[in-house]
Every structure is written in structure tokens, then in C-alpha cells.
Amino acid sequence: MIDKKKLLTPKNILVTVVLLILALLPIFPTTGAYAIQLTCLTMLFIYWASAYNIIGGFAGHTSLGHACYVGIGAYVAVMLYLYGGISPWIGMFIAGIVAAVIAGIIGYVTFHMRGSYYTLSSVALLNCFRIAMAASKEIFGFKTGGAVGLKISWMGESVSGMQFVSKVPFYYIFLVFMILCVLLCWYIKNSKMGYYLAAITTNQDAASSLGVNIMQYKLMALCSSAFLMALGGAVYAFFLTSIDPLSMFNYDTSARIMLMTVVGGLGTLWGPVLGAALLVPLNEWMRASFGARLSGLSFVIYGIILMLVVMFLPKGLVSLKDKYEKRRYEKQQAKEVAVKEASVHE
Amino acid sequence: MLYLQTFIDALMIGGVYSVIAVGLSLIFGVMRVINWSHGESLMVSMLIALYMNQYTPLDPYVIMLIVGAVMFVYGYVLQSVVISRILSRETDREPISCLLFTAGLGMVMSYSVQIIFGSKQVMAQTKYNGRALHMGDLVVSLPKLIAFIIAVVAVAALWTFLQKSEYGRAIRATSQNRSVATLMGISEKRVYSVSFAIGTMLVGLAGGMLIPYFSVYPTVGSVFSNKSFIIVVLGGKGSVPGALLGGLIVGLIEKFGALFFSESVAQIIVFLMFIAILLFKPTGLLSKDKG
Known part of the structure; x- marks a missing residue:
């Protein structure tokens, strides 16, 4: 039996309402192409940030080259x-x-070492791929287009070729991807793997001495994260219809994905969702209102947000709710104590 | 002759890589913190040097010393006011939050510069620009030679300071075991601040010595910082001679790789060597640290 009271929590209601709005948004006649585009990007970044969270949050290895x-x-x-x-x-x-x-x-190479070695090599790998793809005109005899990149030529609307006139089909692909990714993260977090990873990030030596195979679980986390990132990348390429090394193997994209997860709350289920849902529209809005001259402004603000969050809210925006609840609980406790004391005095 | 010329060019750029990487390595070795804004600090140093060169009559190498001093103060203040607070909260041996904080700082620095000065490449006009020494068929660029000499002297001076002086001993003690060092009466916080300041000071010197032959643009830092990360791993974190050796090796691979293949192949060889080092000697070439 499913307890109805447990299902009707405010959080579940909120999630359902948001998902319903998202599902119906393209159907409303008032929704313009810009809104579809913006929501597509937001959902894609929620997907990527959640996928990043598996290695960056659950397994505790920051990557600055996840793009x-x-x-x-x-x-x-x-x-x-x-x-x-x-x-x-x-x-x-x-x-x-x-x-x-x-x-x-x-x-496999870097997890032998403690600490930041994976972070360093993630950026090195990203740069290596970008330089290699920009410099090489072909791989195994197939043209890669070098620095110019590749264009997916239009061959008519087809579902199997993922080519659509409107962006709405992509909208639903991203929506499904996002939902599945968050569900997968929820599953991982509450599975044996999630508990082992939590143990590893809390105290690696203790986890190791209790027989947790650290290398195996970290590799599982990294590989599933990379798999999901690549899946998103593939759809994103068909969404854009053209790719080039600079925009695909991009440091700023990597930094943004990391930043959204950290700002939302590293290692939490809803942190990456919240972070991406706030920061992607912020970026797009700023780009629309300030134009190309000040295109860097959103990154300045991103950087400031990241520094502030690391300093004052190390567990991310999600922890605000816990803080609020803790404060309310403490107030309630104080009140109860006061009432008790009052009754004793009487 | 071509090989000798390439060898000389490689050593000269390698020396600059070393002096940048040594700063990063010192901070990493002593505090276990990766300063992700290291490259952006270099960019800002170059920018300060560029403007001082333009608006003051001083010699570029006097400006270099001033920029070094400015960056020393910057590093000291940044560490003792901001980073120490984040660090004191962390219990982990290699605190990730400092890395994230400096990554944010780096973003702010490079994009602010882009907004204020635009993203074009600017070359400083100094009296050393383009001057060269001719020795037979060999051509040695004068600013590159001076930069190489200053870089080697700076690294050697740092090494002497760490090995011979009382305070250098305190820094080494803290990097080996900070709780025991604290018991010996060493102020951990001050050691951290001084180490961080030395790290940014070296970047300031590097910025000053680079401007006569390297143009400034908002993302110039990442060109050097990406190499520094590799050099630190290559030489062994915290190892001063390791960073010098690593810098020279990376310089040699880049120049000879570019000579025999192409510049991008050279970058890939550097990366493959980085992976090989992590596989076979993860503590780095010259580190006594057991990881």
C-alpha cells in the first residue's frame, strides 16, 4: 500500500506542477520560439549538471573539463x-x-592518487581534445572539418535522423532526458553505490578498511557520468546542426556545468536542478539585454556567485531550506521551553 | 644548427614555464590547495606591467620587480583575509572548496578584463622588443634570454630560501606535517600566507618578464596555467627543482614536437607524457612525497 499522505508532500506537488507546465508549454499558442529555445537549454543544462553531479558530487571529484x-x-x-x-x-x-x-x-590513471589529480587531468584532457580536433582534418580517413567543424546538412524532416523543422521535438527529447537523468541520480544516490560513494567521500580510509572497492565505485561513477554527458552532447549537436572544436570542447561550458552544481548544492539530488534552472536563464537574459559588448558580464556574475556560495553557503542553495527549517525548529523549541517554564512558575 | 637553435628557444620558454609553475607548486605543496586563478593572476600582472611601461619612464625590468612586489601583497592579503577562512572550515587533506573559490575568482578576473579592455591582443612597446644577439648563425632574442636568466635566478633563490633560511625550514616543515609544525611553534596561518604570496609574486615577476615579447589578452593566463598544472604533476608537487626540470622538459617537447611534427602534435605529446607520469611515477620526477 502506498501512503497517500507521503505522496502529497509540498515538494512532490511542486515537482508535478512544474513538470505539467513543462510538458504543456509548447502547446500554448502564446509560447514563442525564444521561450522554447531557452527552456531547451535550461533542461539540457539541468541534465548535464545532474550527470556531472554523479562524479563531482556523489564521488567528490571536481572536474573542470567535463565538456x-x-x-x-x-x-x-x-x-x-x-x-x-x-x-x-x-x-x-x-x-x-x-x-x-x-x-x-x-x-583509472588518476584515482590512484588522492586529491586534485583528476581535476588537473580533466582540464588537460579537454585541451588535448580541442587542440587535436582543431588541428586534424580527418580521423581514420573521415573528414572532421578541423577548426571549422562539421555541418549536419538538412535532409528533410526525419525522426530517425533527428532532423526536425521546429525545435519542439528536441524540447520533448530534452524533457525526457532530464527526467530520466534526475531519476537515475535518485536511484544511484539511494542504491548501494550511492551509500558506498558517500562513505568514500566522507572518509576514504575508513571506507577502504571496511572493504569498499574505492577504485571500482569511483570508476562506475565517472563512466556513467561521462556516458550521460556524451548522450546529451550528441542530441545537442543535432539540436545545433553544426559542431566545431571550440564550442564543443569548451572550458567555459565545463566551468558553467561545475558552477551550477556547486551553486545548487554539490552531491544533492535537487542542487544541480536548482542551480541550472536559475543560472541558465540568467545567462540568456543578460546576453539578450546587454549584447555582445558585455557578453562576459554574465561570467563575471557567475564567478562572483560561485565565490559567495563557496564562502557563505558551502552546501549550496539547497541547504537554505535546511537552515530555514532548523531555525524554525529551534524557535519552536524555545517557545515550548518558554511555555513549560511559564507553567512551572504558575 | 637548427637543432641547437630550437634547443635554445625551448630552454628560454621552458624557464618562464618553470617560474610560473614553481609558484603553483609551492602553494600546492605547502597548503594542498590548487590556485585555479594562477593563470589569471599572470594575465593581470602582465596587464599592470603593460600599463606601467606605457605611462612611466621606468625600465621594464624595474617594473617587473614592482609588479612582483604588488603581487606579493595581493597574494598575502588574498590568503590571509579570504582563503584562510575557507581553509579553516575544511577537514579534508586537499580542500576542494579553495579550488572552486579560485576558479570563480579566475572567471571574474579574466572576464572583467575582457569587458574593460576588450579581447584584442596588445603588445607592449619596450626598448627590448625584437632585439637579438647574433652568435654566428644562432639568433638569441634578448628579452627571452633575460627572462630565462631571471627565471633561473628566481627559482634558485627560492630553492636557497627554502633549504637554507630559518623561515624556509618552517615552510618545509609545515608542508611535511602541519600539526607537528604547529607544535614546534610555527604559525601555520602565516606560513600559508607567505607561501601563497611567494607563489603570486613569482607570477608577477613572470608577467613582467613576458611583456617585451608576449602579447596580453584576457585568456593569456590559461595558455600558461594549463601547462603549469602539467609541470607541477611532472616535477612533483611542492618540488622546486622538479618544477624547473618539468618546465624545461615541457619547453623542449613543445619546440621539438613543433619542429618535427606540428604544434598540436606537440601539445598531445605533452598530454600523453602527463598520463604516463601519472601511471608510472605519480609522485612526480623529483618528489620525495609518498602521495
């Missing part, structure tokens, strides 16, 4: 489609596996 897997996903899926005629729906899973294997190699 590397986005780029790998995009390039593999697009090249499979252009030269092999393989549908992106299949291609993106191949891309995911390629990204997971590469991530696994880097993880």
Missing part, C-alpha cells in the same frame, strides 16, 4: 551519422560508450 565528454559525444554521433548513415538514436549510445571508455582510462 570534453560533451564534445566526444557530439563528434562521434555526428560522424557516425554523416559517414556511416547510423541514426543518432543508436549513434548517441555508441558515443556514450566511447566517452565512458576514455573517462575510464583517465579515471
Whole structure:
């Protein structure tokens, strides 16, 4: 029996309402193309931030080169489609596996070492891929377009080729991706793997002495994170219809994904969702209102937000709720004590 | 002859890489903190040097010393006012929150500069620009030679300071075991502040010595910081001779890789070497640290 009272918490109601609005948004006649585009990007970044959270939050290894897997996903899926005629729906899973294997190699090398080695190599890997893709005109005899990149030429509306006139089909793809990713994160967090990872990040030596295979669980976290990033990257490539090394293997994108997760709350389920849902629209709004001259302004504000959060709210925006509840609880306690004391005096 | 010329060029740029990486390595080794805004500090130093060169009659190498002093104060204040607070909250051996904080700081620095000065490349006009020494068929750029000499002297001076002086001993003691060092009456917080300040001071010197032959733009820092990260791992974190050796190795691979293949192949070789070091000697070439 499912307890009805447990299902009707304010949080569940809020999530349901938000999802309903998201599902119905493209149907409203008043919704413009810009709103669809903005919501697409927001959902994509929620997806990416949640995927990043598996390694960055649950496993506690900060990555500042996570867009590397986005780029790998995009390039593999697009090249499979252009030269092999393989549908992106299949291609993106191949891309995911390629990204997971590469991530696994880097993880295997760096997780032996404690601390920041993975962070350092994540940026090195990203730069390596960007430089390599920009410099090489072809890989295994297939053209990659070098620094110019690749264009997915229009071949008519097709579901199997992931080519649509309107952005609405992509909207629903991103919506489904986002929901599945958050559900997967919830599953991982509450599974054996999640508990082991929590133990590892709390105290690696203690976890190790209790027989937790640290390397195995960290690798599992990294590979699943990279797989999801690449899947998102593949769809993003078809959403944009053109890719190039600079925008795909992008440091700023990596930093933004990391930042959204940290600002929302590292290692929490809703932190990345909240972080991306606030910061992506902020960026787009600023870009729309300040234009290209001040295009860097949103990054200045991003940086300031990150510094403030690290200093004053290290557990992210999600922890505000806990703080509020704790304060309310303490007030209530104080009141009860006061009432008791009053009654004793009487 | 071409090889000798390439060798000399490689050593000269390698020396500058070393002096930048040594600062990062010292901070990493003593505090276990990665200063992610290291490259952006370099960019700001170059910018300050550029403007001082433009508006004051001073010699670029006098300006370099001033910028070094300014960056020393900057590093000392940043560490003792802000980073120490974040650090005191952390219980982890390698605090991640300092990395995140400095990553945010780096973003603010590079994008503020982009907004204020635009993203074009600016070259300082000094009296050393383009001057070169001719030795037979060899051409040695004068500012590069001066930069190399200053870099080696700076690294050697730091090494002597750490090995011979009383305060250097205190810094080394803190990096080995900070609780025991505190028991010996060493102020951990001051050691951290001084180490951080030395790290940013070296970046200030590097910024000053770079301007006669390297143009300034908002993302110039990442060119050097990405290499510094690799050099720190290569040489061993906290190891001063390691960073010098690592810087020279990276310089050599870049120049010879570019000569035989192309510049991008050279970058990939550097990365593969980084992975190989992590696999076979993860503590770095010259580190006694057991990881």
C-alpha cells in the first residue's frame, strides 16, 4: 500500500506542477520560439549538471573539463551519422560508450592518487581534445572539418535522423532526458553505490578498511557520468546542426556545468536542478539585454556567485531550506521551553 | 644548427614555464590547495606591467620587480583575509572548496578584463622588443634570454630560501606535517600566507618578464596555467627543482614536437607524457612525497 499522505508532500506537488507546465508549454499558442529555445537549454543544462553531479558530487571529484565528454559525444554521433548513415538514436549510445571508455582510462590513471589529480587531468584532457580536433582534418580517413567543424546538412524532416523543422521535438527529447537523468541520480544516490560513494567521500580510509572497492565505485561513477554527458552532447549537436572544436570542447561550458552544481548544492539530488534552472536563464537574459559588448558580464556574475556560495553557503542553495527549517525548529523549541517554564512558575 | 637553435628557444620558454609553475607548486605543496586563478593572476600582472611601461619612464625590468612586489601583497592579503577562512572550515587533506573559490575568482578576473579592455591582443612597446644577439648563425632574442636568466635566478633563490633560511625550514616543515609544525611553534596561518604570496609574486615577476615579447589578452593566463598544472604533476608537487626540470622538459617537447611534427602534435605529446607520469611515477620526477 502506498501512503497517500507521503505522496502529497509540498515538494512532490511542486515537482508535478512544474513538470505539467513543462510538458504543456509548447502547446500554448502564446509560447514563442525564444521561450522554447531557452527552456531547451535550461533542461539540457539541468541534465548535464545532474550527470556531472554523479562524479563531482556523489564521488567528490571536481572536474573542470567535463565538456570534453560533451564534445566526444557530439563528434562521434555526428560522424557516425554523416559517414556511416547510423541514426543518432543508436549513434548517441555508441558515443556514450566511447566517452565512458576514455573517462575510464583517465579515471583509472588518476584515482590512484588522492586529491586534485583528476581535476588537473580533466582540464588537460579537454585541451588535448580541442587542440587535436582543431588541428586534424580527418580521423581514420573521415573528414572532421578541423577548426571549422562539421555541418549536419538538412535532409528533410526525419525522426530517425533527428532532423526536425521546429525545435519542439528536441524540447520533448530534452524533457525526457532530464527526467530520466534526475531519476537515475535518485536511484544511484539511494542504491548501494550511492551509500558506498558517500562513505568514500566522507572518509576514504575508513571506507577502504571496511572493504569498499574505492577504485571500482569511483570508476562506475565517472563512466556513467561521462556516458550521460556524451548522450546529451550528441542530441545537442543535432539540436545545433553544426559542431566545431571550440564550442564543443569548451572550458567555459565545463566551468558553467561545475558552477551550477556547486551553486545548487554539490552531491544533492535537487542542487544541480536548482542551480541550472536559475543560472541558465540568467545567462540568456543578460546576453539578450546587454549584447555582445558585455557578453562576459554574465561570467563575471557567475564567478562572483560561485565565490559567495563557496564562502557563505558551502552546501549550496539547497541547504537554505535546511537552515530555514532548523531555525524554525529551534524557535519552536524555545517557545515550548518558554511555555513549560511559564507553567512551572504558575 | 637548427637543432641547437630550437634547443635554445625551448630552454628560454621552458624557464618562464618553470617560474610560473614553481609558484603553483609551492602553494600546492605547502597548503594542498590548487590556485585555479594562477593563470589569471599572470594575465593581470602582465596587464599592470603593460600599463606601467606605457605611462612611466621606468625600465621594464624595474617594473617587473614592482609588479612582483604588488603581487606579493595581493597574494598575502588574498590568503590571509579570504582563503584562510575557507581553509579553516575544511577537514579534508586537499580542500576542494579553495579550488572552486579560485576558479570563480579566475572567471571574474579574466572576464572583467575582457569587458574593460576588450579581447584584442596588445603588445607592449619596450626598448627590448625584437632585439637579438647574433652568435654566428644562432639568433638569441634578448628579452627571452633575460627572462630565462631571471627565471633561473628566481627559482634558485627560492630553492636557497627554502633549504637554507630559518623561515624556509618552517615552510618545509609545515608542508611535511602541519600539526607537528604547529607544535614546534610555527604559525601555520602565516606560513600559508607567505607561501601563497611567494607563489603570486613569482607570477608577477613572470608577467613582467613576458611583456617585451608576449602579447596580453584576457585568456593569456590559461595558455600558461594549463601547462603549469602539467609541470607541477611532472616535477612533483611542492618540488622546486622538479618544477624547473618539468618546465624545461615541457619547453623542449613543445619546440621539438613543433619542429618535427606540428604544434598540436606537440601539445598531445605533452598530454600523453602527463598520463604516463601519472601511471608510472605519480609522485612526480623529483618528489620525495609518498602521495
